[in-house]
Amino acid sequence: MNKNGWIIYNGNLPGNKFLDYAEMIQQAAAAKSIETTIYKNNELLSLLTKDQLDLLEPYKKELPDFVVFADKDIYLARQLELLGVRVFNSAKAIDTSDDKIATYQYLAANQLPIPKTIIAPKIFYKGNVDPSLLQQVIEKLGQPLIIKEAFGSFGEQVYLLENMEEIIMKIKEIQGKPYLFQEFIPSSFGMDLRLQVVGDRVVAAMARKNTNDFRANVTAGGTMNTYTPSKAESDLAIAAVKAIQADFAGVDLLVGKNNSRLVCEVNSNAHIRNLLDCTGINAADYIIDYIMEVLL
Template sequence: MNGVVYYRPEDAKTNAGFIRMLKEAADRAGHGLELVTERGKIPDSADFVLFRDRDPELAHELEAAGHRLFNRAQVNRVANDKYATYELALLLGLPTVPTRRVAHPDEIRSYPSVLKTIDGHGGTEVVRCLDKMDAGWFFSRHAGRRIIGQPFIESGAADVRLFMIGEEAVGAVKRTGSNGFKSNYTLGGRADPFSPTAGMEEAAAKIARALKSDYIGVDFLLLPDGGFLLNEIEDPVGSRSLYDTSEVNIADRIMQRIAEQMK
């Protein structure tokens, strides 16, 4: 079985180490895995495409051309639309951060408030607004983009990410921010091993089941009373925080999932 791992050129450079891990895992499994970084260069003969981009339209195009994608295009669409993620959580009856689409600072009901672009990632297009002036700055900076508003929820600048292979949580980390309220590992935050509660695992499994996903990250905010709220779904999900803090070889688990599904 021969497949393709698809990244954008700039992301392939950033993720060179993980790409190497994936190729080594494919070799151990007896499969071929080729890196492709150009949209039109995915060979028709590829048995599968490990899709590592945030581009639902391209994912749909590849599926329409007959390729088996890991993850499916629908997973990519929902995970990269924070409002669609919120709607999915409501549909599944999961505790989640209250979310509204907002088009102007006048629509924000109270402060502090958190504003996010709907399709941003990595915490770079997220801001905590203390007043209307902060909100106005965010709207000006992201003019023409779709924006959501959420109440600021105190979580100690920490969240939990569950790494899901199919409906199984194969690992989890607690991410704690080093500066401000964002916990993203790529922004300098700290990651530590974490044992998720049964409730978190059940919620993440319910999401994975609904999406029919292969490999996603599910992020929860931790509440002072011990509860949790779904925050975001990640596809493609970065795994450096997992393999930096555990013995889980996520590349092997991904290749096992692909082999099982391709049967």
């Protein structure tokens, strides 16, 4: 049975990293004789009326069999789902993955190991920092500690804070945004493991190290090496992806006490170019195979 798909990426971001991901998926599909079209999200406008839930012309008559959604525009993803299109990953999975607080809630609900985390109360205007709240946080998590904004990419909204003064300054800076407090894992300073999960398997993995920053992200200066995960590491990564109900995702694991593993992040739109460059394994091939298995 012939299938055709769309690959959607964000058309309003600088650089070509997101287009590159879309093109990798398209090339993998073409190798299996599957026709795909790449669209920017801002080319596909959703229409809502009393009598209509659709896309504007000319796309409304050309809906695909599936969509690979390489974006965070969950409203467009949901619109396509409501129109009956199977979207990989789903709007719900993307929404959960994009929100670090929601991700940790689902991981904890599934009893998966994560750094000890406290959610900052939601506020609607900037004001004084509650000292009693901070005292509770520090008593539970210790110092230094991590503050993470709920929304952010490439480790850019993650902060390592050494003392009360730094914590208060950062809170004043980001007040009004959702964020969390998290224990610092010194045994994983500048080091993590990235496992790419597709369906029920880990298809590739790499170890990332950064000698100049607590974050191991390559964009923060980290280096990559091929890594062979243990069965326990693979099982943990797969369980994390299932916890947020994703079809595929990149899972970052931290190295905890006694060489244990903790889930740091589940990225439903993990870029796979670095993984290919590091390991020689193209996750796009596995993603296309998985999509065809699901559809057929």
